[in-house]
Amino acid sequence: MEVPVSALRAELKSWIERARSGEEIVVTERGVPVARLTGVATADLVTELTRDGVLSPPSTERPVHAVTAPDDVPSARPVGAPAAAARGTRPTGVAALVRRIRR
Template structure:
């Protein structure tokens, strides 16, 4: 939305409400863009990361493709337990150290 300075002064509250709702407001002076009003809430962590340099935006657009599917005979819980070095029986509460079932 473009709005002139005079109109902005007359309808400031409603213009700010529209900006807060996510609409970009361009304030013009004598027909030329002077200021852009945007909601603070519209910038998220992604925008902050790109601005601060810890996220690199994509260099091309389009689909990222399909994820490869992997099949395994192992349960995900067993894989995670192996990775973490845990005993699955203790994690599930069925091991020798489990005293919750002896009540």
């Protein structure tokens, strides 16, 4: 579907909702296509990263902890040591996600 820039500005939220639902919106300026608005399939990325072992689903509900000062929390690994190296496994979490996106 095509929408002029002026209509897009006036009703941006409704056009974003249409794109989110899967519709492709072509933005025009004086009748000339200048941009395309489409939804982002974030759920598919999360599913793919979970399947590849980069992310893992939560195994239990997260416990609620009292806030403590950093000095009160014992270090799980030597200062400066990567978490994956301390565990002896391949990197997971945010570092692995960033590496995968950069490829």
